[in-house]
Amino acid sequence: PSDAPQRIGKYEIKGEIGRGSCGVVYKGFDPFVQRDVAIKVAAHDPKRMQGSTNEQSHASFFVEARAAGMLTHPHIIATYDAGSEGALNYIVMEYIDGDTLLPLCRKKGPRAPVDQVLDIAFKSAKGLEYAHSKGVLHKDIKPANIMLTKDGVPKIMDFSIAEINAAGGPGLAGIVGSPMYMAPEQIRNEELGPTTDLYALGAVIYHLLAGEPPFFAEDVKKLFMLIKATPAPSLQLIRPELPVQLCEIVDRLLSKDAQDRYHTGGEVATALMRLSDKLKAADKGVSRRENRDSLRRLSFFNTFSDEEIDEIVKAGSMMTFSPGQTIIEEDTQENAFYLLALGAAEVRKKGKPLHTMSKGDAFGEMGFLSKAKRTASVVATTSALALKINSALMEQLSTECQLKFYKVFTEILIYRLSVTSAKLSAKS
Numbered sequence: 001p002s003d004a005p006q007r008i009g010k011y012e013i014k015g016e017i018g019r020g021s022c023g024v025v026y027k028g029f030d031p032f033v034q035r036d037v038a039i040k041v042a043a044h045d046p047k048r049m050q051g052s053t054n055e056q057s058h059a060s061f062f063v064e065a066r067a068a069g070m071l072t073h074p075h076i077i078a079t080y081d082a083g084s085e086g087a088l089n090y091i092v093m094e095y096i097d098g099d100t101l102l103p104l105c106r107k108k109g110p111r112a113p114v115d116q117v118l119d120i121a122f123k124s125a126k127g128l129e130y131a132h133s134k135g136v137l138h139k140d141i142k143p144a145n146i147m148l149t150k151d152g153v154p155k156i157m158d159f160s161i162a163e164i165n166a167a168g169g170p171g172l173a174g175i176v177g178s179p180m181y182m183a184p185e186q187i188r189n190e191e192l193g194p195t196t197d198l199y200a201l202g203a204v205i206y207h208l209l210a211g212e213p214p215f216f217a218e219d220v221k222k223l224f225m226l227i228k229a230t231p232a233p234s235l236q237l238i239r240p241e242l243p244v245q246l247c248e249i250v251d252r253l254l255s256k257d258a259q260d261r262y263h264t265g266g267e268v269a270t271a272l273m274r275l276s277d278k279l280k281a282a283d284k285g286v287s288r289r290e291n292r293d294s295l296r297r298l299s300f301f302n303t304f305s306d307e308e309i310d311e312i313v314k315a316g317s318m319m320t321f322s323p324g325q326t327i328i329e330e331d332t333q334e335n336a337f338y339l340l341a342l343g344a345a346e347v348r349k350k351g352k353p354l355h356t357m358s359k360g361d362a363f364g365e366m367g368f369l370s371k372a373k374r375t376a377s378v379v380a381t382t383s384a385l386a387l388k389i390n391s392a393l394m395e396q397l398s399t400e401c402q403l404k405f406y407k408v409f410t411e412i413l414i415y416r417l418s419v420t421s422a423k424l425s426a427k428s
Contacts, residue, residue, distance in 0.1 A: 011031075025039065038077075039093075061160070067164050068159040077156065099147070101154075102144055117205060118272055125269040137194070139161050142181045184256050210239065229256075303404055303407075311401050312389065321380035325379070334364070343383050
């Protein structure tokens with residue numbers, strides 16, 4: 001807009017990022033440090049800027065600067081500077097090239113994957129734990145106040161109604177916050193604490209998962225009644241596929257009584273981390289079963305039990321290859337043997353194709369035995385899944401499993417030698 005200043009203090013103004021009731025945010029540039037910054041300028045209305053109102057709005061604006069300036073944390077937007085220039089009050093903050101959580105909360109839009117929601121919730125909880133440890137309550141946690149960087153890292157912003165040392169600073173009188181994410185005690189204008197911010201974080205997680213906030217009503221009085229007296233609609237019913245434990249964490253955060261919630265951001269982060277680890281372990285279990293099933297269908301493993309195949313999968317590594325990707329490089333050394341579980345590959349010498357391999361074929365036996373140089377390359381011709389077994393890891397297997405493995409391995413070697421011998425005989 002034409003009314004955007006060209007410069008504020010030492011900062012060059014590049015353009016407007018956004019505006020709201022509290023003021024305007026510009027993208028700026030710090031010529032000394034040579035970095036982009038975000039500059040928040042307080043709303044300026046001369047009709048309202050008289051007497052105590054002016055002093056209050058000036059004081060409340062600098063509560064934000066003081067609260068945010070006390071906090072240096074990877075999940076809280078950094079505050080670099082604050083000042084006044086003429087009638088302008090401004091705060092200079094870290095510039096984030098990203099977006100808020102609002103696009104991930106759209107009812108019609110796709111829901112964010114559970115692991116992403118867990119990551120956002122975990123890092124936001126760690127940010128709140130840090131702010132609370134410094135005596136700062138945010139009081140306005142909502143999707144619009146959590147930014148996501150281009151790499152998906154959440155950063156809490158907008159400490160405009162924060163309290164320092166639980167009401168040490170000149171806060172705002174009456175009920176303040178964003179109604180849909182307010183805790184019951186905030187609505188009742190009672191004493192607030194860290195659990196108030198944690199309730200709001202629970203409401204944000206709920207919104208990310210359900211596509212709607214836990215409570216909604218056109219009329220604010222009705223909304224406040226719902227928040228104070230009605231349990232949130234069950235996440236488990238809205239999305240039955242969600243992990244039960246995740247729904248329980250959100251339910252606890254949304255408890256009406258602050259005593260029933262998690263007491264610190266650290267407690268929330270720990271619960272989320274445990275759940276994340278549990279889900280990752282379950283995913284590994286599923287992929288291990290899928291890998292075992294892929295190998296079970298190969299003749300190599302005819303005599304092996306499921307437990308023995310699991311042993312080999314643990315000792316080896318299942319590797320996926322895209323078409324054209326090299327599995328084995330000619331003239332390299334490696335103590336490894338490969339078994340093609342899915343897909344097809346081609347053996348090439350100096351770039352010339354020699355023969356093709358399909359599911360169940362083995363290659364790399366000589367390297368496995370003696371770390372001899374590879375005499376040819378093997379390149380995937382389709383998407384392929386291969387089991388790679390390193391000879392050094394064979395000791396991890398039980399004796400029974402090792403004996404079975406070497407028996408089949410020897411049979412393959414004997415077969416290869418007999419084929420080579422037959423070819424040589426034919427030539428002579």
